[in-house]
Amino acid sequence: MTQTLTLRRPDDWHLHLRDGAMLQGVLPESARHFARAIIMPNLVPPVVTGDQARAYRDRILAALPEGMAFEPLMTLYLTEGTDADDVAAAHASGLVKAVKLYPAGATTNSHGGVRNIDAVMPVLERMAEIGLPLCVHGEVTDPQVDIFDREAVFIDSVLDPLRSRLPGLRVVMEHITTEEGVAYAKAGGETLGATITTHHLIINRNHILVGGIKPHYYCLPVAKREKHRLALRAAATGGEGRFFLGTDSAPHVDALKEHACGCAGCFTATNTMQLLAHVFEEEGALDRLQHFASLNGPRFYGLAPNEATITLAKGGPAQWPAKIFTEAGPVTVFDPGFAVHWHVEA
Numbered sequence: 001m002t003q004t005l006t007l008r009r010p011d012d013w014h015l016h017l018r019d020g021a022m023l024q025g026v027l028p029e030s031a032r033h034f035a036r037a038i039i040m041p042n043l044v045p046p047v048v049t050g051d052q053a054r055a056y057r058d059r060i061l062a063a064l065p066e067g068m069a070f071e072p073l074m075t076l077y078l079t080e081g082t083d084a085d086d087v088a089a090a091h092a093s094g095l096v097k098a099v100k101l102y103p104a105g106a107t108t109n110s111h112g113g114v115r116n117i118d119a120v121m122p123v124l125e126r127m128a129e130i131g132l133p134l135c136v137h138g139e140v141t142d143p144q145v146d147i148f149d150r151e152a153v154f155i156d157s158v159l160d161p162l163r164s165r166l167p168g169l170r171v172v173m174e175h176i177t178t179e180e181g182v183a184y185a186k187a188g189g190e191t192l193g194a195t196i197t198t199h200h201l202i203i204n205r206n207h208i209l210v211g212g213i214k215p216h217y218y219c220l221p222v223a224k225r226e227k228h229r230l231a232l233r234a235a236a237t238g239g240e241g242r243f244f245l246g247t248d249s250a251p252h253v254d255a256l257k258e259h260a261c262g263c264a265g266c267f268t269a270t271n272t273m274q275l276l277a278h279v280f281e282e283e284g285a286l287d288r289l290q291h292f293a294s295l296n297g298p299r300f301y302g303l304a305p306n307e308a309t310i311t312l313a314k315g316g317p318a319q320w321p322a323k324i325f326t327e328a329g330p331v332t333v334f335d336p337g338f339a340v341h342w343h344v345e346a
């Protein structure tokens with residue numbers, strides 16, 4: 001008898017869709033399984049104003065193939081020049097669901113991000129007043145700090161002081177990668193959430209570095225030691241409402257991944273749900289996949305969960321393309337390195 005699992009349709013609370021030809025190529029991969037996604041604003045140039053977010057939302061909807069339903073939940077890229085009134089208006093109109101803090105230089109297209117938190121305090125205070133969440137790429141950029149320690153140092157030196165200063169601010173710790181991140185999220189109250197990616201449940205730093213350098217496993221924050229992967233698995237599968245799925249599916253064309261200075265990002269939009277079923281089954285937690293992928297995120301963001309469902313079925317080896325071919329170039333789909341037997345039924 002085939003084993004099946006029906007869930008409310010999942011949402012992706014951290015997604016990079018890019019723009020132009022890449023958007024056109026990757027959007028169907030997300031829309032096939034996900035009803036909604038929080039859309040990251042790190043385009044070139046970034047999505048800073050409400051008008052830019054509205055125009056980007058229109059481009060996403062225009063790129064959506066006929067017959068597919070998908071709701072982009074827009075974000076604004078926080079800069080030291082961001083206008084609090086513009087943010088509040090974009091929120092009040094229902095357009096924008098979060099503001100994204102990139103420490104300047106921390107990750108892909110983050111150079112326009114924040115250098116000095118004091119410079120954005122008026123915007124953050126306004127967000128706390130109106131209940132608009134701040135999504136945080138939580139890594140320090142200090143060259144003195146080892147790349148594997150940058151998340152833990154960020155929590156102590158930036159995030160915790162910020163939350164003490166503004167306890168009313170709703171914060172999402174994006175793509176947490178460490179046991180320190182898990183512990184901090186657990187200790188936070190109702191105003192703190194954390195997203196976990198698919199790939200950080202599967203790879204540790206050995207996958208990137210042992211037996212030759214594997215550029216398609218390189219992302220930011222970089223995967224850490226095995227004990228951290230295990231802590232993330234326990235958090236994702238533990239059923240606690242503060243942890244939810246944010247795939248951080250981050251497409252880059254192969255030419256820029258397989259490069260002397262390769263871009264950061266894993267592309268998991270195509271196979272995330274199959275991989276998550278595998279991971280949750282391994283952890284004996286299939287009954288909690290719906291919390292992680294479909295219920296906890298909407299609750300944090302104050303939205304209703306989706307009414308539609310998807311069904312996962314276990315059978316022969318799951319198949320997905322090794323690459324998707326966009327007009328911008330080929331993009332490699334994340335390879336977990338093991339066989340997966342879960343499928344998403346049409």
Ligand SMILES: NC(=O)N[C@@H](CC(=O)O)C(=O)O
Pocket residue numbers: 016042107108137218219220221248250251264265266
């Ligand atoms: N996660 C990544 O490795 N890359 C993301 C940026 C980000 O989410 O930090 C990207 O935009 O490529």
Ligand SMILES: [Zn+2]
Pocket residue numbers: 107137174175220221
């Ligand atoms: Zn990030």
Ligand SMILES: [Zn+2]
Pocket residue numbers: 014015016040248250
């Ligand atoms: Zn991201």
